[in-house]
Amino acid sequence: MMNRRLFMGGAAVASAAVSKVAMAALPEPVIQTSAATAPPLVPPNGRPYNPVVTPNGWTCPWRMKGGVKEFHLVAEPVVREMTPGVTAHLWGYNGQSPGPTIEVVEGDRVRIFVTNRLPEHTSIHWHGQRLPNGMDGVTGLNQPGIPSGKTFVYEFVARRPGTFMYHPHADEMTQMAMGMMGFWVTHPKAKHPLIENVDRDFCVLLNAYDIEPGSATPKIMTMLDFNLWSWNSRIFPGIDSFNVRQGDRVRLRFGNLTMTNHPIHIHGHEFEVTGTDGGPTPKGSRWPEVTVDIAVGQMRQMEFIADEPGDWAFHCHKSHHTMNAMGHGVPTMIGVDHRQVVRQITKLIPDYMVMGERGMADMAEMEMPLPDNTAPMMTGEGPFGSVEMGGMFSVLKVRPDQKPGDYSDPGWFKHPPGTVAHEVETPAMAPARAEAASPAAVDVRVRKPAGGHHNH
Numbered sequence: 001m002m003n004r005r006l007f008m009g010g011a012a013v014a015s016a017a018v019s020k021v022a023m024a025a026l027p028e029p030v031i032q033t034s035a036a037t038a039p040p041l042v043p044p045n046g047r048p049y050n051p052v053v054t055p056n057g058w059t060c061p062w063r064m065k066g067g068v069k070e071f072h073l074v075a076e077p078v079v080r081e082m083t084p085g086v087t088a089h090l091w092g093y094n095g096q097s098p099g100p101t102i103e104v105v106e107g108d109r110v111r112i113f114v115t116n117r118l119p120e121h122t123s124i125h126w127h128g129q130r131l132p133n134g135m136d137g138v139t140g141l142n143q144p145g146i147p148s149g150k151t152f153v154y155e156f157v158a159r160r161p162g163t164f165m166y167h168p169h170a171d172e173m174t175q176m177a178m179g180m181m182g183f184w185v186t187h188p189k190a191k192h193p194l195i196e197n198v199d200r201d202f203c204v205l206l207n208a209y210d211i212e213p214g215s216a217t218p219k220i221m222t223m224l225d226f227n228l229w230s231w232n233s234r235i236f237p238g239i240d241s242f243n244v245r246q247g248d249r250v251r252l253r254f255g256n257l258t259m260t261n262h263p264i265h266i267h268g269h270e271f272e273v274t275g276t277d278g279g280p281t282p283k284g285s286r287w288p289e290v291t292v293d294i295a296v297g298q299m300r301q302m303e304f305i306a307d308e309p310g311d312w313a314f315h316c317h318k319s320h321h322t323m324n325a326m327g328h329g330v331p332t333m334i335g336v337d338h339r340q341v342v343r344q345i346t347k348l349i350p351d352y353m354v355m356g357e358r359g360m361a362d363m364a365e366m367e368m369p370l371p372d373n374t375a376p377m378m379t380g381e382g383p384f385g386s387v388e389m390g391g392m393f394s395v396l397k398v399r400p401d402q403k404p405g406d407y408s409d410p411g412w413f414k415h416p417p418g419t420v421a422h423e424v425e426t427p428a429m430a431p432a433r434a435e436a437a438s439p440a441a442v443d444v445r446v447r448k449p450a451g452g453h454h455n456h
């Protein structure tokens with residue numbers, strides 16, 4: 001549940017650019033410790049807009065003070081449930097990683113108090129925003145770091161509509177590897193020629209962690225070999241499904257703060273990229289696609305009409321990014337017949353077992369003991385068995401009867417009779433052979449067209 005935690009401790013407002021108004025009492029920080037998807041935050045004041053939803057996340061409430069939207073972020077250690085049974089000790093904002101989504105309207109004057117409860121200094125960079133240079137948040141360049149226990153204030157006008165992120169620009173490698181990041185959405189103040197009204201609007205931050213099986217704290221020195229690939233610091237099956245009504249115009253906003261790119265792929269529909277980190281894209285630059293690569297530091301807005309009912313897979317297309325903690329050192333065993341060697345080894349080690357002779361799919365259902373606080377490598381129960389996925393994977397659920405504004409899970413799709421792939425009766429099939437590729441057969445195929453050539 002969301003709660004208001006009394007703000008304790010000496011909060012010294014210490015930025016040089018603070019106005020008299022900002023020196024007044026700070027807004028109480030709102031804390032959210034649940035990893036459930038919070039319903040969209042309908043704006044209680046200020047200008048109206050159709051609010052976004054952050055799957056397994058939430059949107060930061062604000063207070064209006066003298067026509068300024070005031071937010072209070074608290075940088076602090078948090079405990080994040082990444083999927084049921086797996087918790088990570090991260091750093092984040094207001095009880096969570098990622099921090100709450102900040103949602104404002106083009107032209108809003110925004111004041112953000114940032115209190116540092118971390119053991120080292122921090123800062124926040126407002127990724128993609130037009131703002132005064134001294135508000136850009138780069139420690140050492142634009143401001144001193146916010147020391148532990150202190151509060152700084154940032155203030156600027158949200159000048160252009162679009163999709164943005166926030167993250168520290170102080171000991172970045174550590175602080176981002178620990179989960180410090182959040183989403184920012186600026187809605188257009190009036191109907192914009194390049195921004196459609198949508199029925200569903202989702203925000204996903206791509207992040208990645210290296211947490212050794214059985215432990216809970218990320219290894220911050222990891223550069224490439226992460227083992228938990230997450231959306232909003234959640235891994236499948238812990239990522240909520242994206243539930244929409246058939247015919248809805250859906251907008252997906254993705255931001256990438258990992259160390260590699262992620263080709264995001266949606267089944268059953270084509271989308272267009274309607275916006276980038278630079279703003280809405282010109283209509284002439286849009287083309288239909290089913291996968292879009294999102295590079296490090298980029299944001300992309302994808303839009304489509306959800307007109308195909310069903311449960312559609314929706315995931316990063318790097319196959320290692322749809323798996324959970326695993327040993328990448330496992331050798332490939334496909335096609336290796338271990339029966340003889342296993343018989344001999346089990347004489348010495350009775351529980352010995354071989355992995356991957358016929359592929360790795362068995363791993364999804366294997367009742368193998370895992371260290372505490374570790375997700376199975378490939379998992380997730382679907383209506384037909386294990387989904388054999390992990391990491392950056394979710395399901396787009398399109399239903400004719402999902403009510404407007406209702407983001408709750410409708411359960412599994414009920415397929416109309418005769419629309420599911422199924423086994424057919426066949427005469428016993430001979431195993432695949434290389435007959436057609438024998439030298440004689442190849443000779444015949446090569447000679448035939450040669451005789452029929454018209455030229456020469």
Ligand SMILES: [Cu+2]
Nearest residue numbers: 262316318321
């Ligand atoms: Cu990926």
